[in-house]
Amino acid sequence: MTxxxxxxxxxxxxxxxxxxxxxxGLHIHQIPKGGKAGFARQLYADFLTHTDVQPPFDQVIxxxxxxxxxxxxxxxxxxxxxxxxxxxxERGANDREALYALASELHEPVMDRSRPLWEVHxxxxxxxxxxxxxxxxxxxxxxxxxxxxxxxxxxxxxxxDLTVTPVWTFDHVHHGGHGRKKRLDQAVAGTVWKQxxxxxxxxxxxxxxxxxxxxxxxxxxxxxxxxPFMASGDTPFTGNATPGRQFATAAVPMTRIxxxxxxSRATLNHVALTCxxxxxxxxxxxxxxxxxxxxxxxxxxNLRREGEKGGGNKIGIILVDLxxxxxxxxxxxxxxGYSLRNVRTMIDAVTPEAVETYTILTGLLGQIAGMLKLAxxxxxxxxxxxxxxxxxxxxxxxxGAPLLEMHPVSTLPATHLLNITLFSYAGxxxxxxxxxxxxxxxxxxxxxxxxxxTTLEEAVGIx
Numbered sequence: 388m389t390x391x392x393x394x395x396x397x398x399x400x401x402x403x404x405x406x407x408x409x410x411x412g413l414h415i416h417q418i419p420k421g422g423k424a425g426f427a428r429q430l431y432a433d434f435l436t437h438t439d440v441q442p443p444f445d446q447v448i449x450x451x452x453x454x455x456x457x458x459x460x461x462x463x464x465x466x467x468x469x470x471x472x473x474x475x476x477e478r479g480a481n482d483r484e485a486l487y488a489l490a491s492e493l494h495e496p497v498m499d500r501s502r503p504l505w506e507v508h509x510x511x512x513x514x515x516x517x518x519x520x521x522x523x524x525x526x527x528x529x530x531x532x533x534x535x536x537x538x539x540x541x542x543x544x545x546x547x548d549l550t551v552t553p554v555w556t557f558d559h560v561h562h563g564g565h566g567r568k569k570r571l572d573q574a575v576a577g578t579v580w581k582q583x584x585x586x587x588x589x590x591x592x593x594x595x596x597x598x599x600x601x602x603x604x605x606x607x608x609x610x611x612x613x614x615p616f617m618a619s620g621d622t623p624f625t626g627n628a629t630p631g632r633q634f635a636t637a638a639v640p641m642t643r644i645x646x647x648x649x650x651s652r653a654t655l656n657h658v659a660l661t662c663x664x665x666x667x668x669x670x671x672x673x674x675x676x677x678x679x680x681x682x683x684x685x686x687x688x689n690l691r692r693e694g695e696k697g698g699g700n701k702i703g704i705i706l707v708d709l710x711x712x713x714x715x716x717x718x719x720x721x722x723x724g725y726s727l728r729n730v731r732t733m734i735d736a737v738t739p740e741a742v743e744t745y746t747i748l749t750g751l752l753g754q755i756a757g758m759l760k761l762a763x764x765x766x767x768x769x770x771x772x773x774x775x776x777x778x779x780x781x782x783x784x785x786x787g788a789p790l791l792e793m794h795p796v797s798t799l800p801a802t803h804l805l806n807i808t809l810f811s812y813a814g815x816x817x818x819x820x821x822x823x824x825x826x827x828x829x830x831x832x833x834x835x836x837x838x839x840x841t842t843l844e845e846a847v848g849i850x
Contacts, residue, residue, distance in 0.1 A: 389459040393747055398527040405628040407497045411523040411796040413490050418516040419787040427511035427518035431473040437553045440465040443528050444555035448500055476512035491632040493521055494796055504528055531776040532689055542783040549787050595737050596745055612733050613706035615749050616766045618683035624805045625767040627760050631824030635833040636794050639816045639840050650847045659809050661720040664709040666835035681708040685769040690739035703742030706769055716846035757801025771805045778812040795819040
């Protein structure tokens with residue numbers, strides 16, 4: 388039995404038909420040379436033979452228990468037919484459009500809480516002898532960084548290694564207790580001391596964060612920290628989430644980003660957020676909307692200490708003001724860099740526990756607005772959410788099939804119609820955009836992201 392953290396529990400509390408709380412990845416593979424047309428179906432059949440399901444893929448959520456605390460428990464059995472599925476795209480369809488439509492459909496429904504909260508979908512019939520796999524997992528089980536690490540562990544680094552070890556066959560939950568056993572009184576004393584220390588750090592950190600917010604609110608600091616509920620509500624990116632989903636992507640070679648970074652002394656985040664900022668302003672202009680203040684994003688930050696692993700979530704979500712409206716991409720880059728440096732200073736000034744508490748409190752306010760259907764009238768907690776999940780730099784393989792593309796598919800808060808995730812893999816930055824059906828022209832926004840890279844290249848002097 389494993390108890391849930393407050394952050395993990397929050398994903399269940401906040402879940403609804405309009406705002407399911409699962410995250411996913413869409414992987415596109417090339418059938419290896421010499422592989423038959425039925426390669427994907429055979430892979431699916433191979434998956435079904437791996438019945439030794441390991442934690443957390445054999446865990447079921449229990450909300451009622453003698454301790455009155457929700458916890459994870461081990462399922463009596465796991466029927467892979469309820470978790471692993473096969474699809475084939477119809478011939479004659481627009482291949483990529485059809486794939487994204489299927490991914491949107493698979494991403495829409497709430498997962499069945501009576502069984503382990505994960506699914507794997509093998510998708511055949513893609514273009515140029517390719518196939519896809521859509522991986523889906525509840526956010527309470529793992530955050531994006533953890534899910535990526537687990538996925539990489541199940542793949543191979545060379546095409547000649549044909550071993551298939553599906554992600555659910557690894558024991559990703561490492562329990563303590565090995566080696567010398569501690570006496571019970573020592574263990575209890577250590578746990579109590581650890582809890583007291585954590586609570587003390589949390590209180591000090593929350594105090595510092597509160598002081599930063601207060602100083603910014605009374606204008607004794609300028610842009611040192613983004614204030615909650617100050618984002619412009621006059622955009623189509625926010626509102627009461629609806630059940631329908633649509634998915635779009637953009638992809639940028641890392642060499643182009645690195646060239647911009649080198650000339651401008653910027654980071655990947657600076658460049659990516661600058662392009663997103665420019666793309667969103669262009670999109671809003673198409674919709675007849677001109678903002679007089681920066682677009683504000685919610686940005687998850689990894690709170691794990693170096694070397695720390697494990698399941699569940701260890702993230703905080705903070706607000707970042709991007710650039711004040713400008714037509715100069717270089718000025719936008721500098722403004723975004725300034726905001727991100729302030730964010731870094733803020734995070735370094737407090738403990739991870741404080742950021743986590745701040746995330747839970749602000750998330751609770753947003754959830755109340757969502758439950759009361761006030762997102763169309765209340766100033767939002769940011770205009771959208773943008774995550775950056777680092778992926779593997781080298782090419783990976785599955786049964787000899789090279790993994791060509793890795794697209795992130797995130798979740799939507801109840802008060803937002805758009806969520807954007809950045810994911811780097813094998814020399815390419817992939818940008819996954821998930822939105823409700825209520826947001827018009829999502830594909831155009833994705834196209835603008837790629838175009839803004841060119842605009843920024845020209846602004847920094849790349850011919």
